[in-house]
Amino acid sequence: MIVHLLVWLGVAVELVCCVGLVAMRTAIDRLHYAGAATVVGPVLVAAAVCLEEGLFTVSGLNAIAVALLLALLGGALGVATARAIRLREHGTLEASAAERERGW
Amino acid sequence: MNVWLIAATVLLAGLLPCGWVLLRGRLREALVAFELASTVLTVVLVLLAEGFHRSSYFTVPLLLAAMSFVGSLVFIRFLGDRWL
Numbered sequence: 001m002i003v004h005l006l007v008w009l010g011v012a013v014e015l016v017c018c019v020g021l022v023a024m025r026t027a028i029d030r031l032h033y034a035g036a037a038t039v040v041g042p043v044l045v046a047a048a049v050c051l052e053e054g055l056f057t058v059s060g061l062n063a064i065a066v067a068l069l070l071a072l073l074g075g076a077l078g079v080a081t082a083r084a085i086r087l088r089e090h091g092t093l094e095a096s097a098a099e100r101e102r103g104w
Numbered sequence: 105m106n107v108w109l110i111a112a113t114v115l116l117a118g119l120l121p122c123g124w125v126l127l128r129g130r131l132r133e134a135l136v137a138f139e140l141a142s143t144v145l146t147v148v149l150v151l152l153a154e155g156f157h158r159s160s161y162f163t164v165p166l167l168l169a170a171m172s173f174v175g176s177l178v179f180i181r182f183l184g185d186r187w188l
Contacts, residue, residue, distance in 0.1 A: 004107050007151070011111045014144055018118035021125055021140055027132040030125070034140040042147055049154050059154060062162030066150055066169055070143060073173040077139060080177065084184035085132045 003048045010044030013037070027085050031078060038074025042067040108155030115151065118144045135179055142172035 013036070020033035049063035086093055122144065125137035146165045153161035 007107055007111045010147065011115045011151075014115055014147055015118050017140065018121040018144065021137060022121040027130070027136055030133060030136045034136050034143070037140055037143045042143070042150070045147055045150055049150065052154065058159035059162060062159065062166060063150055063154070066146060066162070066165050069166065069169040069173075070146060073169065074139075074143065077173060077176050077180075080180045081135060081139065084135075084180045087184050088132055 003051050006044050006048035006051065010041045010048065013044065014041040017041070028082060031081055031085070035074060035078040038070045038078075042070045106155055108151045112148045112151035112155060115144060115148050132183065135176070135183060138179070139172075139176050142168065142176070146172070 017033040017037035020036075021030050024030045024033065046063040046067035050060040053059040055061075055064075083093060090096065119141055122137045122141035126134045126141070129137060146168050149165035149168060150162070153159070153165065
């Protein structure tokens with residue numbers, strides 16, 4: 001029962017992130033949903049696999065490895081993407097005068 | 105059909121919004137959609153591997169997680185340097 005709950009929770013989180021991708025307007029706003037999808041959903045699914053198969057099994061360890069890879073690399077990817085978007089939109093990573101006035 | 109295979113099939117619907125943004129959005133938004141689509145596909149493959157009870161199938165999402173990271177980095181490099 002808990003396994004089913006975790007699986008469907010993971011799927012629901014991923015689907016909410018996909019809907020959020022369409023609902024948001026700017027690329028940076030959409031990036032937040034892509035970042036959340038790399039951490040929350042895979043961890044829930046990996047937890048479900050570990051509960052079903054056991055932690056120290058080939059399936060369990062592989063599921064943990066996938067969740068870890070997605071979480072760590074997804075975070076790095078999010079930062080790199082945000083920098084590229086910022087460079088593309090403003091030409092520099094430095095805060096503009098208007099942004100500094102707002103305290104950014 | 106077990107719960108894993110049903111969940112994988114349901115999750116495939118998440119690729120539709122990603123595809124929409126990929127096709128209709130600007131380049132930087134398409135890149136974000138591509139990253140989300142690879143994450144969703146990786147989770148789908150994990151669900152399929154568990155659904156088919158084949159531990160060797162877990163190699164596929166493991167490789168996809170690593171390779172999609174490299175692929176996205178290439179796009180980010182091109183996007184940042186305005187080659188795209």
